Amino acid sequence: MIELRGVGKVFGHGGRRVTALHDVSLHVPQGEVFGVLGRSGAGKSTLLRCANLLERPTTGEVRMAGQDLLSLSPGELRQARQGIGMIFQHFNLFASRTVEGNVAYPLEVMGLSREAIRARVAELLSRVGLSDKARAYPAQLSGGQKQRVGIARALAPRPRVLLSDEATSALDPETTRSVLALLKDLQQQLGLALLLITHQLEVVKALCGSVAVLEGGRLVEQGRVQELLATPESRLRALCFPPLSPQEAAVGQRVELSLTDAHARSPLISTLARRFDVDVLLLEGAVERVGGARVGRLLVELHGAPGAIADARTFLRDQGLTAGEAAHG
Numbered sequence: 451m452i453e454l455r456g457v458g459k460v461f462g463h464g465g466r467r468v469t470a471l472h473d474v475s476l477h478v479p480q481g482e483v484f485g486v487l488g489r490s491g492a493g494k495s496t497l498l499r500c501a502n503l504l505e506r507p508t509t510g511e512v513r514m515a516g517q518d519l520l521s522l523s524p525g526e527l528r529q530a531r532q533g534i535g536m537i538f539q540h541f542n543l544f545a546s547r548t549v550e551g552n553v554a555y556p557l558e559v560m561g562l563s564r565e566a567i568r569a570r571v572a573e574l575l576s577r578v579g580l581s582d583k584a585r586a587y588p589a590q591l592s593g594g595q596k597q598r599v600g601i602a603r604a605l606a607p608r609p610r611v612l613l614s615d616e617a618t619s620a621l622d623p624e625t626t627r628s629v630l631a632l633l634k635d636l637q638q639q640l641g642l643a644l645l646l647i648t649h650q651l652e653v654v655k656a657l658c659g660s661v662a663v664l665e666g667g668r669l670v671e672q673g674r675v676q677e678l679l680a681t682p683e684s685r686l687r688a689l690c691f692p693p694l695s696p697q698e699a700a701v702g703q704r705v706e707l708s709l710t711d712a713h714a715r716s717p718l719i720s721t722l723a724r725r726f727d728v729d730v731l732l733l734e735g736a737v738e739r740v741g742g743a744r745v746g747r748l749l750v751e752l753h754g755a756p757g758a759i760a761d762a763r764t765f766l767r768d769q770g771l772t773a774g775e776a777a778h779g
């Protein structure tokens with residue numbers, strides 16, 4: 451479990467102060483993947499560095515398993531840090547060490563026996579699918595393979611919490627998908643609390659149960675991914691389905707539909723056609739599957755008698771489908 455309570459971070463002195471984080475609070479229970487989504491400069495790296503105390507927050511508390519990390523002595527903090535694994539965007543591998551040497555490193559620091567290290571490294575490389583690369587050096591690996599080594603190394607000390615700093619930002623889309631699938635499997639098998647920061651919406655959709663949106667150092671929205679995507683006015687939904695182009699609307703005919711899973715499961719178009727005697731033209735939009743549920747945004751045009759169109763629009767509004775209607779009315 452990792453918890454941030456009212457964390458703030460100010461860099462610099464006097465007139466050259468930058469407030470990178472304002473009053474950030476979040477909670478990641480064991481077994482949960484929590485994403486922090488933000489643009490460049492939003493404060494993501496600072497947040498992650500504050501979470502493992504590479505950077506000391508100016509205000510607030512950082513708790514792991516109920517323990518306030520800021521109150522620990524340097525020795526106690528070193529001990530506590532063994533419970534926190536880190537995965538980096540640029541992998542941060544030792545170029546002069548082999549794959550197995552990289553994964554072994556944190557175990558050597560912990561003072562484990564050679565035998566114990568050998569067994570643990572072999573187990574980890576098998577978990578991440580790199581047993582055949584044990585003797586290779588990082589320069590001989592692809593980006594995806596390097597990140598798998600990074601993940602194996604982060605897991606070596608059996609952490610309860612994993613922090614991921616843009617783990618897939620340097621990878622191509624297909625490799626990103628395979629690394630995300632690996633992270634998801636490992637997180638589920640090991641029951642880790644995973645806090646990841648990313649600017650990639652894809653990562654949130656593929657992996658996260660909960661998400662917070664970071665803007666200008668503040669968490670401006672947070673909640674369950676499914677619930678936020680089902681909320682028409684949420685920021686996450688707006689990021690996922692950017693507003694559709696209004697085009698030259700025939701007045702009153704064009705309607706933007708915000709679909710939740712329940713809507714996507716109902717025979718919406720045929721219901722409109724049968725019940726209201728209108729034809730429905732699909733103009734633009736998308737329906738996506740996120741964590742087993744469907745969500746979407748569609749721009750449609752209704753054709754038929756004015757009264758029928760009005761009735762169909764009332765029906766759509768009553769079903770909670772037309773949050774974006776005003777923009778195209």
Ligand SMILES: Nc1ncnc2c1ncn2[C@@H]1O[C@H](COP(=O)(O)OP(=O)(O)OP(=O)(O)O)[C@@H](O)[C@H]1O
Binds near residue numbers: 462468470489490495
């Ligand atoms: N050591 C520092 N000293 C002064 N200002 C800093 C320091 N580190 C970060 N900042 C400032 O804090 C703000 C947030 O930076 P941060 O690196 O956390 O953002 P980010 O969301 O991770 O961005 P990116 O995705 O581009 O890495 C920025 O305005 C940055 O200039």
